[in-house]
Structures are given as C-alpha cells and as structure tokens.
Amino acid sequence: MKKTLTYLIVLCSFYMNAQELLVADFKVQGNKKLKSSFVKKISNIKVGEKLDSTIIEADIKLLKRLPSISHAYYEILRSEGNTCTVFYTIEENFTIIPSVNVYTTNDDEFAYRLGLYEFNLLGQNMIFGGFYQKDIYSSYAINFRAPYLFSKQLGLAVNYQDLTTQEPVFFNNTSADYKYKNVSTEVLGLYQLNFNNRFEIGLNFFTEDYNYKSGATQPNISQELSAHKLMYKLIYEYNNLNYDYQYVEGFKSLLNFQHVTSRKEEQLPGFTIGWNDFLYFKRLRSKGNWASRLRLGVSTNNDTPFAPFSVDNNLNIRGVGNTIDRGTGSIVLNTEYRYTLYEKGWFALQGNTFVDAGTWRNPGGDFGDFVDSQNLRVYPGVGLRLIHKKIFNAILRIDYGVGITKNSTQGFVFGIGQYF
Known part of the structure; x- marks a missing residue:
C-alpha cells in the first residue's frame, strides 16, 4: 500500500511538472504613445521563467494604477512543448x-x-x-x-x-x-x-x-x-x-x-x-x-x-x-x-x-x-x-x-x- 501511494505521488508530481509552462515570449499590444519598453521595464514577468499567474495579476493591477493607462488585461497563448507567449493588452488614457x-x-x-x-x-x-x-x-x-x-x-x-x-x-x-x-x-x-x-x-x-x-x-x-x-x-x-x-x-x-x-x-x-x-x-x-x-x-x-x-x-x-x-x-x-x-x-x-x-x-x-x-x-x-x-x-x-x-x-x- 505504501509503495502504491508513493508511486502515485511521484506520478502526480511528474505530471504537474510536465504541465508547467515556460514564458517563451512577452508582448505588449494596444499601446500607441506609451512605450512597450517601459511596460516591460516595470513588469515582473520574465521570459525564460515559469509562468506564474500571481505575478501577471500583480503586473496588471500595477499597470491600471498608472495615469497613462485606463485599463489593462492579459492573454496567454500556448506554444510548442511546454512554452507560451504572454500578451499584455493596454487601453491608453489621453494624458x-x-x-x-x-x-x-x-x-x-x-x-x-x-x-x-x-x-x-x-x-x-x-x-x-x-x-x-x-x-x-x-x-x-x-x-x-x-x-x-x-x-x-x-x-x-x-x-x-x-x-x-x-x-x-x-x-x-x-x-x-x-x-x-x-x-x-x-x-x-x-x-x-x-x-x-x-x-x-x-x-x-x-x-x-x-x-x-x-x-x-x-x-x-x-x-x-x-x-x-x-x-x-x-x-x-x-x-x-x-x-x-x-x-x-x-x-x-x-x-x-x-x-x-x-x-x-x-x-x-x-x-x-x-x-x-x-x-x-x-x-x-x-x-x-x-x-x-x-x-x-x-x-x-x-x-x-x-x-x-x-x-x-x-x-x-x-x-x-x-x-x-x-x-x-x-x-x-x-x-x-x-x-x-x-x-x-x-x-x-x-x-x-x-x-x-x-x-x-x-x-x-x-x-x-x-x-x-x-x-x-x-x-x-x-x-x-x-x-x-x-x-x-x-x-x-x-x-x-x-x-x-x-x-x-x-x-x-x-x-x-x-x-x-
């Protein structure tokens, strides 16, 4: 029974790790005057690291506080393997x-x-x-x-x-x-x-x-x-x-x-x-x-x-x-x-x-x-x-x-x- 339980734990752990996504690319869209480089500069999401929804949610919350942004949201698109591309969509304010x-x-x-x-x-x-x-x-x-x-x-x-x-x-x-x-x-x-x-x-x-x-x-x-x-x-x-x-x-x-x-x-x-x-x-x-x-x-x-x-x-x-x-x-x-x-x-x-x-x-x-x-x-x-x-x-x-x-x-x- 103990061996079976251990096997199930290892199998679940393996499955969960297999489902972890890596951020292959990070793009900013919808912005016109606000520089994409600035959005990337203040954001905490990093290309090459594991996808973390709590980091993304915090980034979006921060962006919506900025005077230059009226609203912001994100989208995640799955790529080949265990990779994905993250899009931050910006609705700009007139400033x-x-x-x-x-x-x-x-x-x-x-x-x-x-x-x-x-x-x-x-x-x-x-x-x-x-x-x-x-x-x-x-x-x-x-x-x-x-x-x-x-x-x-x-x-x-x-x-x-x-x-x-x-x-x-x-x-x-x-x-x-x-x-x-x-x-x-x-x-x-x-x-x-x-x-x-x-x-x-x-x-x-x-x-x-x-x-x-x-x-x-x-x-x-x-x-x-x-x-x-x-x-x-x-x-x-x-x-x-x-x-x-x-x-x-x-x-x-x-x-x-x-x-x-x-x-x-x-x-x-x-x-x-x-x-x-x-x-x-x-x-x-x-x-x-x-x-x-x-x-x-x-x-x-x-x-x-x-x-x-x-x-x-x-x-x-x-x-x-x-x-x-x-x-x-x-x-x-x-x-x-x-x-x-x-x-x-x-x-x-x-x-x-x-x-x-x-x-x-x-x-x-x-x-x-x-x-x-x-x-x-x-x-x-x-x-x-x-x-x-x-x-x-x-x-x-x-x-x-x-x-x-x-x-x-x-x-x-x-x-x-x-x-x-």
Whole structure:
C-alpha cells in the first residue's frame, strides 16, 4: 500500500511538472504613445521563467494604477512543448490634461486654480506641468515627477512653487488678514520597495513672508514676518487599490512626515508635523462605490496664530470656506457613496452623497480640544461627477456642502478629479 501511494505521488508530481509552462515570449499590444519598453521595464514577468499567474495579476493591477493607462488585461497563448507567449493588452488614457479647481462660499469668496499637465511624457509615464492660481493674489507652480526614471524602483521628483494668498490669522477670539507668500524648491528621491510599498524622501528649501493687511492687531504679534526655512520630508505609501475605470476597491495608507527648521525661530519657529490618510473603497453591487478617507494629523504645539493645519474648502471640508480656522492637530473624516447614474461607451455620470466632518486642536491647546464643540465641523452634501473614461483623471466634479454645526456656512466646490 505504501509503495502504491508513493508511486502515485511521484506520478502526480511528474505530471504537474510536465504541465508547467515556460514564458517563451512577452508582448505588449494596444499601446500607441506609451512605450512597450517601459511596460516591460516595470513588469515582473520574465521570459525564460515559469509562468506564474500571481505575478501577471500583480503586473496588471500595477499597470491600471498608472495615469497613462485606463485599463489593462492579459492573454496567454500556448506554444510548442511546454512554452507560451504572454500578451499584455493596454487601453491608453489621453494624458495631456487641464486641471480646474473653483471654490466659493455664501460669503462671496471666490478662488480658482488652472493647470495643464502631461502624465505620459516621452511615453515613459513621467509627469510634467504646472498651474496658475488666483486667490486674491496670483500664484504659480511647475512640477516634474518620474517614478521610474532610473529603474523600476528608483525615480525623482522636482517641484517649484511661488504661492501668494490672503490668509486669516486667529488669536484671542479675533482675526486678522495677512498677505502670505511662500517660494519653494523641492527635490525628492522616489523608491518603490515592492508592489504595495513606496517611499519618498527629500528636501524643500523655502521662504515665508507674512504682511499684515487688515483686522485685529496685538503687540506681541508681528505685522511683518519673513524667514528662510528648510524642510526634511518623508512620505510612505501602502497601496492595495484595484481600479476598474471609475470604480475603486481596496485600502491605501499615506503617511506624510515633515521637519522644518527656521533661521528666525523667535518669529516663525521651526516645527515637526505628520499626518496619515487612511483610504478605504468598496464596490457595492454593479454601480455603487463607497469611499472613505480618515486623516489624522498632529504637529509641534506652538502657541502661534500661524498654525500649520487649516480648515479649508479645497482640502478637507466641502462648503466650509477658504481657510476659516487653524490648528496644531487635525482629525477629519470624509465619506461618500458614489453611484453611476448613466454609462455608455467612454462617458459615465456619477452622483454622490457625502458627509465631511472634522475637528482641530487649538494652537497651544491640548487633546481635549478635539471634543470641544467649538472646534467641530460637520458638512453633509451632494454632488455630481462627469467622467471621461479614456482621459486620465477627466472627472469634472461639483459638490455642494451645507454645515449643520454652529456658525456654519454653505457653498460649492468645483474641481477636476475625485475629492479624494
């Protein structure tokens, strides 16, 4: 009996080995602008090695995350003997994309940002572009990002920004408006550890200027401030999202840690800040998508009116207004249900209902501030998404949020791309 069992095991093992396929050839098709050499460069499938469906599935999942690709799938064709040819079929996105963000409140605030980006420069999935912003004052930025510049794991990002805005500063239950200017140059090294994990590390050299415009004054708060600063920056991302056109499923965590030093510590002191975004997406039947983002953030608790976390229409709470408060800690939850109302060919119309809620720690305060009703903001609302499925991030977004907490506002937020 034992000999018979051993014989059967050996026979089964022999049969299974005989069925193992070797990858004789690997081809990329369907792509026009995106280089086939780039797809092969970042893929893990290897010619001459055994066929492994888990590697192929991971490659396809990675490809569908790229800005240059709207969809991807694979096919395996058996060749002579125990060999096969693997085809990756690419459906490309149009990747020269304008960006538009417009935000208003019932206080007649109005600001906008217009940009233009190429998300597949030279067919290598490099991003290059910039924006112009009008938020009382004019601002602009130029950005370059090449995640796979040196290898499938190592890349580079360079950013320049000249940002000028009118910023409210809060102190002793009063406020003042300052003209704020930030000119920065940033260089980041990009490292892709594996399919799910990546890092960014680098330096940001910037100058901050604050100039008093109007509002309350106080002797110990300067009306003109200027400081040269250096920021050390670290970003860690865990990404296990899977995309199917406008639908997303899975979990993602994004940690952003910054340490800032200043030459004028007595006026604009350095600080350390960190925040983590936890994102969760769930497909609900064929047309529904539940999406949530939880942001937890904390910084050095300096008792200063120039605290780093802000409550803002375009960042965290839709309808709240343009920078209506500041803090040294932040807890924000954005959750929404997206439903595809209409879909045909390249076009989809999505409706959404949302709730944005957040609370902040006051500068110099304690963690009890998070449960203080004065710091709580809750804004439910509704929105629409007009989606072009063949153009990267071509989602025209409009949301209207209405505050239900004390001293709330309401307003529209327009933009390109999902809110999160």
